[in-house]
Amino acid sequence: MNPKSIQYVFLFLIQFSVLLSLHLVSGASYxxxxxxxxxxxxxxxxxxxxxxxxxxxxxxxxxxxxxxxxxxxxxxxxxxxxxxxxxxxxxxxxxxxxxxxxxxxxxxxxxxxxxxxxxxxxxxxxxxxxxxxxxxxxQVMVGYKGQKTDLKTRYTDLLNNINNIDCFYPKKSVILLYIIFESDLKSLMFTLIFYLMICSFRDLKGKQFFAGFIDVMNNVNGVGSKLIKVGGKYVEKSISILQTFFPEIYSRSAFSGISVEDTMYPLDLSDINPSEFGFRLCISILELSYTEFIRIKVRFLLLFLASRMLSPIEVLLGFDIFSYIYNTYNDLEEAFKSLLFNESMYVNILRRVLILHNLDLTGMNSRFPECHSIMDGLETKSRFYRETDYQIRSGSKKRDSRRTRELRSRYYYMADMP
Incomplete structure (x- = not known):
């Protein structure tokens, strides 16, 4: 039996053991x-x-x-x-x-x-x-026995719960990752981005996380190399950690000697409904307005959106939009207000998403009035009813054509996350 066949046998045994544990251990997927x-x-x-x-x-x-x-x-x-x-x-x-x-x-x-x-x-x-x-x-994590401090144990827990990580239920999935990694925010972010990318990648469309995970770790048809090209260091780090802890299963040789070109529009956004997506984005902003000062690190907005958006691709797109506006204002509160009320910024967002992702988001703000009516009844609404005649800083226009070409093939915040 050749090494590749042995690798697939190991993967099958893991899948079988996980499926068995889901029946024997109280705590099948919620x-x-x-x-x-x-x-x-x-x-x-x-x-x-x-x-x-x-x-x-x-x-x-x-x-x-x-x-x-x-x-x-x-x-x-x-x-x-x-x-x-x-x-x-x-x-x-x-x-x-x-x-x-x-x-x-x-x-x-x-x-x-x-x-x-x-x-x-x-x-x-x-x-x-x-x-x-x-x-x-x-109730959510199979085999939970208290907080773990050893990194390999946490990743073992991840594999033991891999069938509970659901591409079609990001809220459940991110909460499971919270439980597995607890206060280890660095590993949590690596794994969250790995999950979001697998579940949003066009080459893996329609697959559940486990199936996509197997394809990526075996680099089937170069999909693992492509994912690294798009997701950058965060995806590469997740794969590297798994290969280090479980070398008998995930061989580094699967990625050797393979290079891939930049891919235009690598993520699948075909199922996004602009108005529903926009409404969920607006409600998420309202929830964040309950903090006394919005001082959340921008990268943690991925975690926040993952528990509120309908799909992993909505999480990535919402974060991409937030990051773009934040880079204009360098202030989250101003960025949120601009998204809700600034027509000029809205037009810029539509143009950007169309160029970078080939997605027409026209109508994203069609349910904003409904969101605003909810805001009218909140004690926090005054934080957002300020000057709405925002001026886009000239710095946002300075990206050269080379950078634009790079953005088309790669989520820039994966490499340069604020």
């Missing part, structure tokens, strides 16, 4: 439906001073909204979204109003994480959460 057998893992506790009936309602509420609940755990700290997750706007949109006391205590607990003497840590709601924390995370 698809948004109610899963009673998984909900039972989150328990009513006799040693917590909360009424049994009340705890039962908490168990039911958290179980039905497990992804949103886990989103609170990770994003409240990373993005400082304390105000958003306790707002009527968010609670009502996510049918979470009956869990308000739990969320209020939990947000205070997370906010005071560096102050172990704070009284909030003794709150019975917080005690209930801490005792159920592992069970809650098991």
């Amino acid at each position: 698809d948004g439906e109610e899963l009673p057998e998984k909900r039972s893992q989150i328990k009513v506790l006799s040693d917590v001073s909360l009424p049994v009936e009340y705890q039962a309602k908490m168990v039911d509420s958290v179980s039905k909204n497990i992804l949103e609940f886990l989103l609170i755990i990770y994003e409240s700290v990373l993005f400082q979204l304390w105000g958003l997750f306790s707002s009527n706007f968010w609670l009502e949109r996510h049918s979470f109003t009956d869990a308000r006391p739990l969320l209020k205590a939990l947000l205070s607990h997370l906010k005071e994480g560096r102050n172990p003497a704070h009284s909030i840590h003794r709150n019975p709601h917080v005690q209930w959460y801490n005792k159920n924390k592992e069970a809650i995370k098991k």
Whole structure:
């Protein structure tokens, strides 16, 4: 048997073991439906001073909204979204109003994480959460046994959960990555971009993440080399880490001696609905407006959009648009306001997307009035109702033709992420 055949046998064995684990371990992929057998893992506790009936309602509420609940755990700290997750706007949109006391205590607990003497840590709601924390995370991650610090163990967990990473459900996928990598934001970003690129690549259209992952790691028809060419160092780093930790499975020889030319329009944007995409982008901006100061590192907007957009390609396109406007203003708040209200910037975005991605986004702002009407009822709306006669800085026009040609074949922020 030649080395290539041996490699495919190993890959088949991994796939088989993962599929087997999904049946033997409680925690098969969460698809948004109610899963009673998984909900039972989150328990009513006799040693917590909360009424049994009340705890039962908490168990039911958290179980039905497990992804949103886990989103609170990770994003409240990373993005400082304390105000958003306790707002009527968010609670009502996510049918979470009956869990308000739990969320209020939990947000205070997370906010005071560096102050172990704070009284909030003794709150019975917080005690209930801490005792159920592992069970809650098991709803999404197969085999979760607490936070891991060893990088190889984390990537092993990634492989063990690879069938749960879903190209058609980015929210579930990014939350799973949050659980696997926890505070290791560097590895989290590498893996997130790897996921987004595989699920958006034209040569892998229609494939689930696992199938695309196999093709990339074996460089089938040069698809791995092409992905590196487009995704740059972030994709290359992910592949390199996997090859280092699992050399018996992912051979470096698959990529040797292969070079690829720049590819025009390598990502598949054919399923994007401009008006729906624009509305989701606008709502995402409203959610970010709940931070006291929008000081999020631009690259982390990929994480934020991944839990809010409908598909991986929407995440990449939304981030591309945000990055372009940010490079004009060098200020996220001004960039967001410009996207919502500046007609000149809107026209520039349409032109840019058409040139770089061959996508006509006309109508992207058709649901902005609906988004603005939601904004009218928010206490944060004043942050966006300022001067709207923005002037595009001349610096944005200085990209030469060579740079433009490069952008057509490569997402520039993968190489030069702000």
